[in-house]
Amino acid sequence: MDEHSAVSEHVVTAKEAGLVSCTHCARVWPIGTAACARCGARLVSRDEKSMSRVWAWWFVGLLCYIPANVFPMLQTTFLARTSGDTIVGGAIVLMMHGAIPVGLVILLASVVIPIAKFIAVAYLALSVQFRLPSDQLRRMKLYELVEFIGRWSMIDVFVVAVLTALVQLSVVVSIQPGSAAVAFALAVVFTMLAARSFDSRMIWDSLETPAEAEPDDSRKDFLS
Known part of the structure; x- marks a missing residue:
């Protein structure tokens, strides 16, 4: 055996x-x-009400994550000309300018990890609700992994905050957070709350x- x-x-x-x-x-x-x-x-x-809270936070987080990837994360103004970059677009621009490691980190932390977390939380909730015949130890490890890596999804918001503070050169060039920054931060917070609400x-x-x-x-x- x-x-x-x-x-x-x-x-x-x-x-x-x-x-x-x-x-x-x-x-x-x-x-x-x-x-x-x-x-x-x-x-x-x-906690019999934990599943309701998990799904509530999960759906709200998903609703916030959609505009976070559609609207610009950064608003760059150069010589009175403004342009916006989404999360993926900004990462691609960074890689095109030689900052390949930074672009890959942003893609990993802002796209791969959040999507994987949505899938993992949904799987854990469904496996409990429908009593799926899967390995309990592996599900516990998955839950602990989701809890651990969830906070690192906020790295894109940190990048925006740092760039906004550093790149302020009057009328020449300036960077401001786009409308997607708030939506992305909310999506990360709501998915963290969804994971925290889950009664493992x-x-x-x-x-x-x-x-x-x-x-x-x-x-x-x-x-x-």
């Missing part, structure tokens, strides 16, 4: 064992305990111990 089969057949969740974990400090308490005695946080075995403990609810077979107590792992 391989490691994945052993995990999927012999894992007992904290909920099944009559325990509840604190989402703030990870301390485990008997189910029914109102608050964590370590950090004072309210204890809830499963629900990933383990799809594990069910067969009624006809008694689980081996020596091989049980307690997971929150």
Whole structure:
């Protein structure tokens, strides 16, 4: 029997064992305990409203991400002539002028990562709602990865802020943030809220111990 089969057949969740974990400090308490005695946080075995919040933030973030890629991220004025560049257009211009690493970083942080995050959050939410038969450990790693890389999607907004502050040469050339900057920042914030609203403990609810077979107590792992 391989490691994945052993995990999927012999894992007992904290909920099944009559325990509840604190989402703030990870301390485990008997189910029914109102608050964590370590950090004072309210204890809830499963946040039943988390899926509604996840989808609400996800859809709002998606709505903001569309104009963030359609409207210009930067407004450049050179000798009284104004032009605008979208995220992709600005990255291409940077690469055409020799700043290939900077352009690739912007494409990665502003296009690839946000789209991948939308897909990952939607997959995690659907896998919980429809109890998809997928690897729980891999889904947990995916959730942790989404939580970790989410903040780096804001790098394009940082670039805009730095350029706006540095490139201000009176009537010769100036750079101002475009209308897409606010939409992009909101899209990043809303997707971060969607990921934060997801109750990752629900990933383990799809594990069910067969009624006809008694689980081996020596091989049980307690997971929150």
